[in-house]
Amino acid sequence: xxxxxxxxxxxxxxxxxxxxxxxxxxxxxxxxxxxxxxxxxxxxxxxxxxxxxxxxxxxxxxxxxxxxxxxxxxxxxxxxxxxxxxxxxxxxxxxxxxxxxxxxxxxxxxxxxxxxxxxxxxxxxxxxxxxxx
Numbered sequence: 001x002x003x004x005x006x007x008x009x010x011x012x013x014x015x016x017x018x019x020x021x022x023x024x025x026x027x028x029x030x031x032x033x034x035x036x037x038x039x040x041x042x043x044x045x046x047x048x049x050x051x052x053x054x055x056x057x058x059x060x061x062x063x064x065x066x067x068x069x070x071x072x073x074x075x076x077x078x079x080x081x082x083x084x085x086x087x088x089x090x091x092x093x094x095x096x097x098x099x100x101x102x103x104x105x106x107x108x109x110x111x112x113x114x115x116x117x118x119x120x121x122x123x124x125x126x127x128x129x130x131x132x133x
Contacts, residue, residue, distance in 0.1 A: 023084020
């Protein structure tokens with residue numbers, strides 16, 4: 001490996017960190033706006049539970065899609081949309097807080113089950129668009 005190739009590798013890593021950072025910020029802001037919009041329309045009691053449920057299931061679907069859809073084939077797209085946006089949009093810490101405050105294990109189990117199904121649906125759509133079975 002030449003010195004210039006090593007420098008390009010370091011530059012790619014630096015760029016991926018920046019893309020993950022920017023995508024994560026966009027995902028976090030999107031989650032905040034969704035929660036705020038639901039709170040305005042439904043009230044705070046229902047909005048917290050529903051927004052947590054929606055962001056995690058929708059985020060799982062989107063991550064499955066990003067994993068295989070040809071539109072997201074580049075490493076840069078996967079860094080921004082997969083690790084960044086989907087990582088910022090979904091929230092495991094929110095699930096932990098929800099479980100601690102609400103002690104609603106059955107609802108959380110449903111959310112995880114639907115999240116796995118949503119991820120599988122995203123993968124299936126992504127693979128279909130890529131022509132992969």
